[in-house]
Amino acid sequence: MISTSDIFHNLHQQVRFITKEVNELLKDYHLYSSQWTILYCLDQFGPMKQTDIWKYLNVEAPTTTRTLVRMEKSNWITRKEGSDKRERIVRLTQEAEDVLPVIKESIQKLEESLLSQLSSEEQAHFYYLLKQIGAKKGEEQHVY
């Protein structure tokens, strides 16, 4: 019988451990984990409004603003006013698009190595169980 605290404690620890590994890998590119998630997002969907980004990543707006400001300074992205003057359209720079495939490959390798002890079936099951946390009977889940 496992105590619930142990589960949550280990969840927390694993996430910290993974983030540390990712940051270590990204150090070569002068990038940080949360910046990478935004680059990944833009690569996947193309130019996005800031609101689209934080809603997709499920974080708060100010968190995203701060990270984007840093990324603009280090020339990963640009933010320009949309037709609606309240909006800012975020877009990858050419430099970002050039390096992106290489980083994507490295991250992919790291992720695979972190999951190397789990078969595809186990990964799928883990994913399923993970999504059940915080879910209520017959309710839509908060994570999508």
Add this chain to the structure above:
Amino acid sequence: MISTSDIFHNLHQQVRFITKEVNELLKDYHLYSSQWTILYCLDQFGPMKQTDIWKYLNVEAPTTTRTLVRMEKSNWITRKEGSDKRERIVRLTQEAEDVLPVIKESIQKLEESLLSQLSSEEQAHFYYLLKQIGAKKGEEQHVY
């Protein structure tokens, strides 16, 4: 077939979601999640050296120092010099010991509700799979 990125993305999101819920609950006691983990630790093991705490929680020393300073200010703990003058022995205050059982109970209820969609077997399996992440074949794991 689930992409590895999805797994890590969801892991990250779930931990943020859980931390938010815990912080919401702890708000009533003017406590924060990481402070709670330290109280829990002290409740379990009794007075500890700072080093024992951060090694057990698997975080860095400065992180722990900062949190302990806050907790000392808000009267949850005391830190007094040990026989080895470099050490600081951390101990729960009487006030902390008085309120602790109530908080423990609330947290326990929250954790159970978050896991309510998983049977005991599923929880055990989830715990097992979680621990496999980052593990290498035939190697000791970094989380214990």
Add this chain to the structure above:
DNA sequence: TGTGATTATTTACCCAGGTAAATAAAAAGA
């Protein structure tokens, strides 16, 4: 048209994780 509500973003300020480098005390060794 003009006013009030809504929406997108930002600013200011928390807590919590990390690293690098500084202290200060203890331990080890010549």
Add this chain to the structure above:
DNA sequence: TCTTTTTATTTACCTGGGTAAATAATCACA
């Protein structure tokens, strides 16, 4: 003993999560 190395803690500074409140532009609608 005295010098060097190690250990425990702290300080300074970075990223990244959160909330509350401030702008500024747009929308809704009388």
